[in-house]
Amino acid sequence: MKSFLIFISLFLRAVQNLPDCSFDVCANGGMWSEWSTTSKCPTECGSCSKNLYTRKCMSTNFPNCPCVGDTYRYILCNSKTCVYPAQRTCCIPYVPMIINGSQQCGPFPKDPDRSSESPCCPKGGFWSTWSAYFRDGEKKAWSRTRRCLTEEAGCPCTDPGTTIETSTACPCRKLVDVSSLVKTNLGTYTLNPVYNDEDCTASQVMESQKSAVGEPCNEYTSWKYYRWTNAVRYVKPGRSDYVGIKISNCEAAHEKKIFLYCDRETLNYRLAINNDEVYGYNQIYQ
Incomplete structure:
Protein backbone atom coordinates (compact mmCIF):
# COMPACT_ATOMS: atom_id res chain seq x y z
CA MET A 1 0.00 0.00 0.00
CA LYS A 2 2.92 2.33 0.64
CA SER A 3 3.98 2.08 -3.00
CA PHE A 4 0.39 2.81 -4.06
CA LEU A 5 0.28 5.99 -1.92
CA ILE A 6 3.62 7.11 -3.35
CA PHE A 7 2.20 6.62 -6.83
CA ILE A 8 -0.77 8.87 -6.00
CA SER A 9 1.58 11.56 -4.72
CA LEU A 10 3.71 11.39 -7.87
CA PHE A 11 0.54 11.56 -9.97
CA LEU A 12 -0.63 14.75 -8.29
CA ARG A 13 2.76 16.42 -8.79
CA ALA A 14 3.10 15.32 -12.41
CA VAL A 15 -0.50 15.89 -13.47
CA GLN A 16 0.57 18.35 -16.19
CA ASN A 17 2.69 15.69 -17.93
CA LEU A 18 0.24 12.82 -18.38
CA PRO A 19 0.54 10.71 -21.54
CA ASP A 20 -2.30 10.32 -24.02
CA CYS A 21 -4.61 7.37 -23.44
CA SER A 22 -4.36 4.50 -25.91
CA PHE A 23 -8.08 3.81 -25.49
CA ASP A 24 -11.36 5.69 -25.84
CA VAL A 25 -11.84 7.30 -22.43
CA CYS A 26 -15.60 7.76 -22.77
CA ALA A 27 -16.16 4.19 -23.98
CA ASN A 28 -14.08 2.99 -21.01
CA GLY A 29 -16.31 4.47 -18.33
CA GLY A 30 -15.33 8.13 -18.36
CA MET A 31 -12.37 10.03 -16.96
CA TRP A 32 -11.86 9.49 -13.24
CA SER A 33 -9.38 11.11 -10.86
CA GLU A 34 -7.10 8.84 -8.85
CA TRP A 35 -8.41 7.31 -5.62
CA SER A 36 -7.41 9.49 -2.64
CA THR A 37 -8.01 9.59 1.12
CA THR A 38 -7.47 11.99 4.01
CA SER A 39 -7.95 9.28 6.67
CA LYS A 40 -5.20 7.80 8.83
CA CYS A 41 -5.08 4.01 8.97
CA PRO A 42 -6.33 2.88 12.41
CA THR A 43 -3.85 -0.03 12.55
CA GLU A 44 -0.12 -0.02 11.91
CA CYS A 45 0.39 -3.38 10.20
CA GLY A 46 -1.05 -6.72 9.09
CA SER A 47 -3.63 -5.60 6.47
CA CYS A 48 -6.07 -5.40 9.37
CA SER A 49 -7.89 -2.22 8.34
CA LYS A 50 -9.23 -0.33 5.37
CA ASN A 51 -9.43 3.38 4.63
CA LEU A 52 -12.22 5.13 2.78
CA TYR A 53 -10.98 6.37 -0.61
CA THR A 54 -12.92 8.62 -2.95
CA ARG A 55 -12.52 9.71 -6.56
CA LYS A 56 -14.16 12.33 -8.73
CA CYS A 57 -15.61 12.08 -12.20
CA MET A 58 -13.62 14.58 -14.27
CA SER A 59 -15.67 14.13 -17.45
CA THR A 60 -19.10 15.12 -16.11
CA ASN A 61 -19.20 18.17 -18.37
CA PHE A 62 -17.54 16.54 -21.37
CA PRO A 63 -19.81 15.88 -24.37
CA ASN A 64 -21.29 12.35 -24.17
CA CYS A 65 -18.77 11.18 -21.59
CA PRO A 66 -20.46 10.15 -18.31
CA CYS A 67 -18.50 8.18 -15.73
CA VAL A 68 -19.45 4.59 -14.91
CA GLY A 69 -18.42 3.17 -11.54
CA ASP A 70 -18.26 3.93 -7.82
CA THR A 71 -17.20 7.25 -6.35
CA TYR A 72 -15.95 5.68 -3.09
CA ARG A 73 -14.43 2.40 -1.90
CA TYR A 74 -12.54 0.89 1.01
CA ILE A 75 -8.88 0.01 0.35
CA LEU A 76 -6.43 -1.96 2.55
CA CYS A 77 -3.98 0.16 4.51
CA ASN A 78 -0.71 -0.58 6.34
CA SER A 79 -0.12 -3.97 4.74
CA LYS A 80 3.39 -4.62 6.09
CA THR A 81 3.68 -7.68 8.32
CA CYS A 82 3.41 -7.23 12.07
CA VAL A 83 6.37 -8.18 14.30
CA TYR A 84 6.57 -9.63 17.81
CA PRO A 85 4.85 -9.12 20.21
CA ALA A 86 1.81 -8.67 17.92
CA GLN A 87 -0.90 -11.32 18.35
CA ARG A 88 -0.58 -12.38 14.71
CA THR A 89 1.65 -11.50 11.77
CA CYS A 90 -1.30 -10.83 9.39
CA CYS A 91 -5.00 -10.48 9.92
CA ILE A 92 -7.24 -13.15 8.37
CA PRO A 93 -7.49 -13.88 5.45
CA TYR A 94 -4.08 -12.40 4.60
CA VAL A 95 -0.76 -14.23 4.91
CA PRO A 96 2.90 -13.11 4.86
CA MET A 97 4.44 -12.88 1.38
CA ILE A 98 7.08 -10.92 -0.48
CA ILE A 99 5.50 -8.15 -2.60
CA ASN A 100 7.67 -5.64 -4.47
CA GLY A 101 10.72 -6.82 -2.52
CA SER A 102 9.28 -6.39 0.97
CA GLN A 103 7.33 -8.58 3.37
CA GLN A 104 3.64 -7.75 3.17
CA CYS A 105 0.33 -9.27 4.22
CA GLY A 106 -1.37 -10.32 1.03
CA PRO A 107 -2.39 -11.16 -1.56
CA PHE A 108 -3.86 -7.73 -2.35
CA PRO A 109 -7.35 -7.74 -3.88
CA LYS A 110 -7.46 -7.10 -7.61
CA ASP A 111 -8.64 -3.61 -8.53
CA PRO A 112 -11.18 -3.95 -11.38
CA ASP A 113 -11.58 -0.16 -11.64
CA ARG A 114 -7.89 0.53 -12.16
CA SER A 115 -6.40 0.40 -15.66
CA SER A 116 -2.73 -0.40 -16.21
CA GLU A 117 -2.75 2.55 -18.59
CA SER A 118 -4.17 5.09 -16.14
CA PRO A 119 -3.80 7.90 -15.39
CA CYS A 120 -3.77 9.33 -18.90
CA CYS A 121 -5.32 12.10 -20.99
CA PRO A 122 -7.99 11.77 -23.71
CA LYS A 123 -6.32 12.26 -27.06
CA GLY A 124 -6.60 15.89 -28.04
CA GLY A 125 -8.51 16.75 -24.86
CA PHE A 126 -12.16 17.74 -24.74
CA TRP A 127 -13.47 21.11 -25.89
CA SER A 128 -16.70 22.68 -24.74
CA THR A 129 -19.28 23.43 -27.41
CA TRP A 130 -18.97 26.83 -29.04
CA SER A 131 -20.90 29.64 -27.43
CA ALA A 132 -23.49 31.54 -29.45
CA TYR A 133 -22.02 34.33 -31.54
CA THR A 168 -16.78 40.34 -39.81
CA ALA A 169 -19.78 38.98 -41.72
CA CYS A 170 -22.89 37.62 -40.06
CA PRO A 171 -22.02 33.97 -39.22
CA CYS A 172 -25.38 32.54 -40.36
CA ARG A 173 -25.47 30.29 -43.42
CA LYS A 174 -26.52 32.13 -46.57
CA LEU A 175 -30.03 31.45 -47.84
CA VAL A 176 -30.41 29.20 -50.87
CA ASP A 177 -32.56 29.49 -54.00
CA VAL A 178 -34.92 26.52 -53.73
CA SER A 179 -37.09 27.18 -56.80
CA SER A 180 -36.51 23.65 -58.09
CA LEU A 181 -38.20 22.30 -54.94
CA VAL A 182 -41.05 24.80 -54.50
CA LYS A 183 -42.28 25.88 -57.91
CA THR A 184 -44.39 22.77 -58.78
CA ASN A 185 -46.98 24.28 -61.19
CA LEU A 186 -46.24 27.90 -60.18
CA GLY A 187 -43.68 30.50 -61.17
CA THR A 188 -40.89 31.67 -58.85
CA TYR A 189 -38.85 34.82 -58.51
CA THR A 190 -35.10 34.68 -58.00
CA LEU A 191 -33.85 34.64 -54.43
CA ASN A 192 -32.22 38.02 -53.84
CA PRO A 193 -31.95 38.83 -50.12
CA VAL A 194 -30.04 41.81 -48.76
CA TYR A 195 -27.83 40.82 -45.82
CA ASN A 196 -27.09 43.21 -42.97
CA ASP A 197 -23.88 42.10 -41.23
CA GLU A 198 -24.23 44.73 -38.53
CA ASP A 199 -27.39 43.26 -36.98
CA CYS A 200 -27.36 39.80 -38.63
CA THR A 201 -30.63 40.13 -40.53
CA ALA A 202 -31.74 39.54 -44.11
CA SER A 203 -34.62 40.98 -46.11
CA GLN A 204 -35.99 41.05 -49.63
CA VAL A 205 -38.48 43.41 -51.26
CA MET A 206 -41.43 41.46 -52.63
CA GLU A 207 -42.67 41.79 -56.18
CA SER A 208 -46.13 43.17 -55.46
CA GLN A 209 -47.85 44.78 -58.45
CA LYS A 210 -51.43 43.50 -58.35
CA SER A 211 -52.35 41.69 -61.53
CA ALA A 212 -55.58 40.06 -62.62
CA VAL A 213 -53.57 37.28 -64.27
CA GLY A 214 -51.81 36.48 -61.02
CA GLU A 215 -48.34 37.94 -61.58
CA PRO A 216 -46.61 38.89 -59.35
CA CYS A 217 -49.30 38.78 -56.62
CA ASN A 218 -51.39 35.72 -55.83
CA GLU A 219 -55.17 35.69 -55.60
CA TYR A 220 -56.71 34.32 -52.43
CA THR A 221 -60.46 34.82 -52.87
CA SER A 222 -61.28 33.11 -49.59
CA TRP A 223 -58.85 35.25 -47.59
CA LYS A 224 -60.72 37.18 -44.91
CA TYR A 225 -58.89 40.50 -44.97
CA TYR A 226 -57.62 40.97 -48.53
CA ARG A 227 -57.74 39.33 -51.92
CA TRP A 228 -54.18 39.73 -53.25
CA THR A 229 -51.10 38.64 -51.34
CA ASN A 230 -47.37 38.19 -51.62
CA ALA A 231 -46.52 34.56 -50.93
CA VAL A 232 -43.31 32.58 -50.53
CA ARG A 233 -42.51 28.93 -50.21
CA TYR A 234 -39.55 27.97 -48.02
CA VAL A 235 -37.62 24.84 -47.14
CA LYS A 236 -36.42 24.10 -43.61
CA PRO A 237 -32.85 22.88 -42.92
CA GLY A 238 -32.49 19.15 -43.54
CA ARG A 239 -35.86 18.89 -45.32
CA SER A 240 -36.90 18.53 -48.98
CA ASP A 241 -40.59 19.46 -48.59
CA TYR A 242 -41.71 23.07 -48.48
CA VAL A 243 -44.01 25.35 -46.49
CA GLY A 244 -46.10 28.12 -48.03
CA ILE A 245 -46.78 31.37 -46.23
CA LYS A 246 -48.44 34.73 -46.97
CA ILE A 247 -46.09 37.65 -46.43
CA SER A 248 -48.11 40.82 -46.95
CA ASN A 249 -51.16 42.46 -48.51
CA CYS A 250 -50.34 43.52 -52.06
CA GLU A 251 -52.98 46.26 -51.88
CA ALA A 252 -51.36 47.91 -48.85
CA ALA A 253 -49.45 51.15 -49.45
CA HIS A 254 -46.24 50.27 -47.58
CA GLU A 255 -43.23 48.51 -49.09
CA LYS A 256 -43.64 44.75 -48.88
CA LYS A 257 -40.66 42.79 -47.53
CA ILE A 258 -39.77 39.41 -46.16
CA PHE A 259 -37.64 39.68 -43.00
CA LEU A 260 -35.33 37.07 -41.47
CA TYR A 261 -32.94 37.13 -38.52
CA CYS A 262 -29.91 35.02 -37.66
CA ASP A 263 -30.18 32.37 -34.95
CA ARG A 264 -26.65 32.72 -33.58
CA GLU A 265 -26.71 29.26 -31.98
CA THR A 266 -27.95 27.11 -34.89
CA LEU A 267 -26.48 29.54 -37.47
CA ASN A 268 -29.62 29.34 -39.60
CA TYR A 269 -31.85 32.27 -40.52
CA ARG A 270 -35.37 32.35 -39.07
CA LEU A 271 -38.47 33.98 -40.51
CA ALA A 272 -39.49 36.97 -38.43
CA ILE A 273 -43.17 36.29 -39.18
CA ASN A 274 -43.30 32.83 -37.53
CA ASN A 275 -39.81 32.03 -36.19
CA ASP A 276 -39.30 29.00 -38.49
CA GLU A 277 -35.73 28.13 -39.48
CA VAL A 278 -35.15 28.56 -43.21
CA TYR A 279 -32.68 26.86 -45.54
CA GLY A 280 -33.95 28.76 -48.58
CA TYR A 281 -37.05 30.36 -50.07
CA ASN A 282 -38.59 31.84 -53.23
CA GLN A 283 -41.48 34.17 -53.85
CA ILE A 284 -44.12 32.40 -55.95
CA TYR A 285 -46.75 33.58 -58.42
CA GLN A 286 -49.66 31.91 -60.15
Missing part, protein backbone atom coordinates in the same frame (compact mmCIF):
# COMPACT_ATOMS: atom_id res chain seq x y z
CA PHE A 134 -22.00 37.75 -29.89
CA ARG A 135 -21.29 41.20 -31.25
CA ASP A 136 -17.78 42.41 -30.37
CA GLY A 137 -18.05 46.19 -30.49
CA GLU A 138 -14.31 46.80 -30.35
CA LYS A 139 -13.53 44.48 -33.26
CA LYS A 140 -16.77 45.38 -35.06
CA ALA A 141 -17.21 41.68 -35.68
CA TRP A 142 -19.12 38.61 -34.55
CA SER A 143 -17.26 36.30 -32.15
CA ARG A 144 -17.79 33.02 -30.35
CA THR A 145 -15.68 31.21 -27.76
CA ARG A 146 -15.04 27.77 -26.30
CA ARG A 147 -12.80 26.39 -23.56
CA CYS A 148 -10.75 23.28 -22.91
CA LEU A 149 -12.71 21.15 -20.42
CA THR A 150 -9.80 18.85 -19.60
CA GLU A 151 -7.21 21.52 -18.87
CA GLU A 152 -7.98 21.63 -15.13
CA ALA A 153 -7.36 17.87 -15.01
CA GLY A 154 -3.87 18.36 -16.45
CA CYS A 155 -4.86 17.41 -19.99
CA PRO A 156 -4.46 20.35 -22.39
CA CYS A 157 -6.44 20.40 -25.63
CA THR A 158 -4.80 20.35 -29.03
CA ASP A 159 -5.03 23.46 -31.18
CA PRO A 160 -4.98 25.91 -28.24
CA GLY A 161 -5.22 28.87 -30.61
CA THR A 162 -8.81 28.02 -31.52
CA THR A 163 -10.48 29.22 -28.33
CA ILE A 164 -12.15 32.09 -30.22
CA GLU A 165 -13.55 32.51 -33.73
CA THR A 166 -14.32 35.88 -35.26
CA SER A 167 -16.22 36.87 -38.40
